[in-house]
Amino acid sequence: EVQLVESGGDLVQPGGSLRLSCAASGFIFGNYNMNWVRQAPGKGLEWLSYISGSTSSSAIYYADSVKGRFTISRDNAKNRLYLQMDSLRVEDTAVYYCVSASICSDGSCQTHWGQGALVTVSS
């Protein structure tokens, strides 16, 4: 069974930093691209960042809202995805989801989402 479990969510002051972690299991983590998506309270979904599966030639992309402040990375040996968040703002308050690329079996595909990690930025 595919599982994604985020951790590291917390209350942090504006300007502070936080690192989210996502532990993956049930699939060959290194073979799949991964994403971070967030959802502010009562709002819609916002895609944040993508990292390709291979660490030797990772393709990385960011939303403009977090470019230069957030850094995505992965450790395929540990089956973990990370999001380093610096210079946090009040508007970064949200539930952060770790999301897999499509994982296909028997011709049918599904993406997998973690349960989410709550990040609250407030003084």
Place this chain on the structure above:
Amino acid sequence: EIVMTQSPATLSVSLGERATLSCRASQSVSSALAWYQQKPGQAPRLLIYGASTRATAIPARFSGSGSGTEFTLTISSLQSEDFAVYYCQQYSDWPRTFGQGTKVEIK
């Protein structure tokens, strides 16, 4: 960036009725369009990818159509478990972008 616009914002539908949700892209995304369902307190679930292919374990009452800039998600006969918020997302270009969502509520 490609802007995704969903309509309507809220759709009131009776049990057993058909629901039609729309998603428009500000420029062509070909068929690189996905639909997600999100229930309160839960993570989103992928329903449709490639504009019209149902994801794993998604019931046949969900169908997607369209290409280019105009897309539709149809729920043929609404069940109680289908009342939720639905999002479209394009994955044709970076940054990936979501629509603002359509809430399907009980009429």
